[in-house]
Amino acid sequence: MADIGWTLGIESTAHTLSFGLVDSNGIPFPSVSDTVSPDQGGIHPRQAADHHKDVAPILLDRLFEKNELKPKDITNVAYSQGPGLGPCLRIGAAIARGLSTKLNAPLIGVNHCVAHIEIGRQQCGCDDPVLLYVSGGNTQVIARLEGRYRVLGETLDIGIGNMLDKFARAQGIPFPGGPVIEKKAAEWLAENPDASMDGLELPYAVRGMDLAFSGVLTAAQRLIDNGKSLGAVCWSLQEHVFAACVEVAERALSHTGKTELLLGGGVACNNRLRDMCEIMAEERDSESFAPPRMYCIDNGTMIARLGWLEQKSGRNTALDESAIDQYLRTDQTPIIWS
Numbered sequence: 001m002a003d004i005g006w007t008l009g010i011e012s013t014a015h016t017l018s019f020g021l022v023d024s025n026g027i028p029f030p031s032v033s034d035t036v037s038p039d040q041g042g043i044h045p046r047q048a049a050d051h052h053k054d055v056a057p058i059l060l061d062r063l064f065e066k067n068e069l070k071p072k073d074i075t076n077v078a079y080s081q082g083p084g085l086g087p088c089l090r091i092g093a094a095i096a097r098g099l100s101t102k103l104n105a106p107l108i109g110v111n112h113c114v115a116h117i118e119i120g121r122q123q124c125g126c127d128d129p130v131l132l133y134v135s136g137g138n139t140q141v142i143a144r145l146e147g148r149y150r151v152l153g154e155t156l157d158i159g160i161g162n163m164l165d166k167f168a169r170a171q172g173i174p175f176p177g178g179p180v181i182e183k184k185a186a187e188w189l190a191e192n193p194d195a196s197m198d199g200l201e202l203p204y205a206v207r208g209m210d211l212a213f214s215g216v217l218t219a220a221q222r223l224i225d226n227g228k229s230l231g232a233v234c235w236s237l238q239e240h241v242f243a244a245c246v247e248v249a250e251r252a253l254s255h256t257g258k259t260e261l262l263l264g265g266g267v268a269c270n271n272r273l274r275d276m277c278e279i280m281a282e283e284r285d286s287e288s289f290a291p292p293r294m295y296c297i298d299n300g301t302m303i304a305r306l307g308w309l310e311q312k313s314g315r316n317t318a319l320d321e322s323a324i325d326q327y328l329r330t331d332q333t334p335i336i337w338s
């Protein structure tokens, strides 16, 4: 394989189009991104895809400018092959194929979920963690076993971030709702330091090693309809669903005997969740790691990083194998790198 110079990473699984870079040593450089935010309602896949198509040239120019690079400096092109929304994934893949052909730069399609894990490992310097991957579309507890990232537990219905966004939207809070819920919960707690769950109970989302969030969503809305304040419900909602995630993560640590917990995905930006993970890890003589927030949310840099790891280990994606896979699973990708 020709020498690897700069690897470009293209992320387009859902609401965000993002371009990022790693250098010849796999060192990450921050992404340039743009996120579609619908005026009302949820994200429409084709609208998001149109957004990605429209902003792509501007974002790419900005990335090159910021890093004082020219297109010819790109020697490898990585893109999210799945999982995600079909129309959005197709835009990213089309850009990747076009650039790869034009620049004569080998192409590599990567697994978006695995990219969240690998950028976290690189950033936090942990080796063999249990991953709590909490994003809009995904909620999974993952561990590396026998050459794959295995999903030990996951949501049985909607992703935790989608649940937070849906709850927020019903209160008139635009996407993304998670950060606003975090702020409202923290403000309410500051005013109510003796807060108790009395009257604020919600269903508990754990089902064995799995999780479920649609029942909690309905129950939280019912508390609002019954006159509870938004801040109180945001606090209770976070406490319940984060505790459920941390419980499954703790059980995964216990079952696998691993001693590192790594957070990933957009919801991992949340300070309360980070604190809960740290407390749990400390109580069992383990360590909890959380990457910088820009590498928790969807970003092109993590795609570049995984592409770099895979290509260094000899894997490339031929054009006739470059189709996207909306339903790509975390454990479908063999780990060929170290």
Ligand code: ATP
Pocket: 013, 014, 015, 083, 084, 112, 113, 134, 135, 136, 137, 138, 159, 160, 161, 162, 164, 165, 176, 177, 178, 179, 182, 265, 266, 267, 268, 269, 270, 271, 296, 297, 298
């Ligand atoms: P994936 O394709 O991996 O499911 P995604 O498309 O959902 O990812 P991410 O950027 O990983 O995208 O995550 C976005 C989610 O993260 C949104 O649901 C958003 O509300 C949530 N989020 C972002 N910041 C916070 C926060 N501080 N607290 C809680 N949730 C947050």
Ligand code: FE2
Pocket: 112, 116, 135, 265, 266, 297, 298
């Ligand atoms: Fe993601």
